[in-house]
Amino acid sequence: xxAHDLKTPARYRPGIFVQVIIATIGGILLGLFAPHLAHQxxxxxxxxxxxxxxxxxxxxxxxxxxxxxxxxxxxxxxxxGSRALIYFEAMTTIVLLLSVGAALLLHPGRGMNYxxxxxxxxxxxxxAANAHALHGQGVTGFILNLIPRSPxxxxxxxxxxxxxxxxxxxxxxLSRLGEAGAPITKLIxxxxxxxxxxxxxxxxxxxxxxxxxxxxxxxxxxLDAIDHLALFVILYFSAIAVFIVVILGGLLQLCGxxxxxxxxxxxxxxxxxTATTSSDSVLPSIMTKLxxxxxxxxxxxxxxxxxxxLNLDALSIYLGFAVVFLAEVTHTPLTLTQILSxxxxxxxxxxxxxxxxxxxxxxxxxxxxxxxxxxxxxxVLLIAVDWFSGIARAVGxxxxxxxxxxxxxxxxxxxxxxxxxxxxGSQ
Numbered sequence: 001x002x003a004h005d006l007k008t009p010a011r012y013r014p015g016i017f018v019q020v021i022i023a024t025i026g027g028i029l030l031g032l033f034a035p036h037l038a039h040q041x042x043x044x045x046x047x048x049x050x051x052x053x054x055x056x057x058x059x060x061x062x063x064x065x066x067x068x069x070x071x072x073x074x075x076x077x078x079x080x081g082s083r084a085l086i087y088f089e090a091m092t093t094i095v096l097l098l099s100v101g102a103a104l105l106l107h108p109g110r111g112m113n114y115x116x117x118x119x120x121x122x123x124x125x126x127x128a129a130n131a132h133a134l135h136g137q138g139v140t141g142f143i144l145n146l147i148p149r150s151p152x153x154x155x156x157x158x159x160x161x162x163x164x165x166x167x168x169x170x171x172x173x174l175s176r177l178g179e180a181g182a183p184i185t186k187l188i189x190x191x192x193x194x195x196x197x198x199x200x201x202x203x204x205x206x207x208x209x210x211x212x213x214x215x216x217x218x219x220x221x222x223l224d225a226i227d228h229l230a231l232f233v234i235l236y237f238s239a240i241a242v243f244i245v246v247i248l249g250g251l252l253q254l255c256g257x258x259x260x261x262x263x264x265x266x267x268x269x270x271x272x273x274t275a276t277t278s279s280d281s282v283l284p285s286i287m288t289k290l291x292x293x294x295x296x297x298x299x300x301x302x303x304x305x306x307x308x309x310l311n312l313d314a315l316s317i318y319l320g321f322a323v324v325f326l327a328e329v330t331h332t333p334l335t336l337t338q339i340l341s342x343x344x345x346x347x348x349x350x351x352x353x354x355x356x357x358x359x360x361x362x363x364x365x366x367x368x369x370x371x372x373x374x375x376x377x378x379x380v381l382l383i384a385v386d387w388f389s390g391i392a393r394a395v396g397x398x399x400x401x402x403x404x405x406x407x408x409x410x411x412x413x414x415x416x417x418x419x420x421x422x423x424x425g426s427q
Contacts, residue, residue: 020271023207024214027275031218038219041212045276048209051202052281055195057155059284061167062192064301068171069185081168084303084408088311089347091400095243095313096343099320102239108232108321109328164305199284206268210275217387232325233388239317240396248403255410256417261424265289266402270395277390279398283308286402293423294416295409303408307401314396315360318389319346322364326378342367360393361386 014022031038146165148154154162174181249259263270266289269282283304290300323342327334346367361379368374382389409415 015268019207020210020268020275023211024271024275027211027214028218030211030215035219038215042216044208044212045210045216046212048202048205048212049276049278049281051205052283053158055198055202056280056283057158057163059192059195059199060305061155061163062188062195063284063287063297064164064167064305065171065174065188066185066192066297066301068168068298068301069174069181069188080299080302080408080412081306083411084306084404085310087404087407087411088307091311091313091404092316092347095247096316096320096346099239099317100324100339100343103235103321103324106235107324107328108235109325112329168302196284196288199288203285206272206281209281210272213276232321232382233385236318236321236389237392239321240314240392243313243317243396244399248399251403251407255406255415257406257420258424262402262406265293265424266398269398273394273398274391277387277394279308279394279401282398286398290402290405294419295405296412296414299405299409299412299414303405304401307404308397311400311404312397313400314393315363316346317396318360318393319364319367322360322382323367323374326368326374326381329381330375330378332374338373360389 027038027041030041146162148159148162148166151166154166174185245259252259252262266286269286269289272282273279287300287304290304291297320343323339324334326332346363361383364382365376365379368376368379406415
């Protein structure tokens with residue numbers, strides 16, 4: 001008998017995709033049949049998200065700095081940044097207008113009647129307070145908030161925009177130093193490789209985070225928690241589906257990328273985001289995959305992190321639907337001036353709001369300040385189903401920020417289509 005025959009057969013170990021599906025099914029079953037035990041599993045999700053938060057700032061910083069120093073020309077970086085801002089603002093404006101128009105045609109709040117109560121006002125008090133702070137900042141507040149009190153504070157708070165600002169500044173200065181900055185550049189590249197390896201270890205715990213999130217949610221809300229708000233949730237899910245398939249899919253087709261293969265390429269990330277309703281956990285992963293499929297490092301390093309705060313397309317769609325929905329259930333007529341005012345407000349309040357607790361409700365409350373005739377306490381209706389809406393928001397935002405680097409790379413003439421087709425075809 002040969003030595004080859006004596007080898008122990010390799011054990012089959014399911015990939016992360018299969019593990020997440022198993023964790024999701026297990027979480028649903030536990031939440032249904034052992035809700036008291038399921039409530040105690042919340043810490044698994046918190047653990048997973050804390051691990052991600054621990055590594056995402058340093059890894060993002062290294063990737064952005066390496067991307068700028070590797071670009072070779074600060075003019076190229078400036079051009080890319082300008083084009084990214086144009087794309088983000090154009091896409092946000094388009095989806096806001098389309099969502100409001102669709103909501104006015106579909107009437108998501110028809111047939112519902114809402115009467116404000118004292119309890120409802122108390123329930124939305126914390127969201128209203130956060131919204132006041134967010135709305136009060138305005139454009140100047142948003143610009144000032146880009147600059148951290150110190151680099152350490154930006155990393156400690158996990159503020160993506162501040163980390164991005166500091167990384168861009170450092171990367172530009174290192175590029176100007178030339179050979180004098182080479183040792184620092186090499187050190188940052190080494191740290192980038194180290195943090196990427198750490199991220200792969202952390203991502204292996206994703207099924208635990210998914211299991212905790214699904215089990216506690218099912219235990220708290222049940223399978224028919226959307227009940228009387230089902231129409232709003234279904235319409236919102238449908239709007240996100242149309243946005244992903246028609247708008248984003250169409251843009252990918254124009255760039256020569258197969259949308260179905262592109263979606264399959266990010267299937268693990270989509271499952272994780274669907275279960276946790278947070279796209280933070282997959283930020284480093286999608287950046288790695290985008291770079292692997294032929295998008296230049298500097299494009300990925302700049303566009304994806306910036307998009308997480310400036311390209312929240314699904315949130316914009318939510319704002320359009322939610323404002324019309326609340327106006328209808330409270331029987332509040334909206335004038336064209338009020339609608340345009342809220343749209344303009346939403347373009348500001350949604351920027352840089354990523355990571356704020358109860359982000360959608362907070363931004364919605366700030367947006368509604370442009371039409372104060374809608375009772376703010378009506379927000380309690382949407383709080384009740386915010387987790388379900390959050391699934392579509394997270395997936396929609398993820399899709400938008402996966403497609404944006406492809407569009408910008410094609411615009412720059414730097415998209416390696418042959419490599420992209422090879423990577424997507426191997427999935």
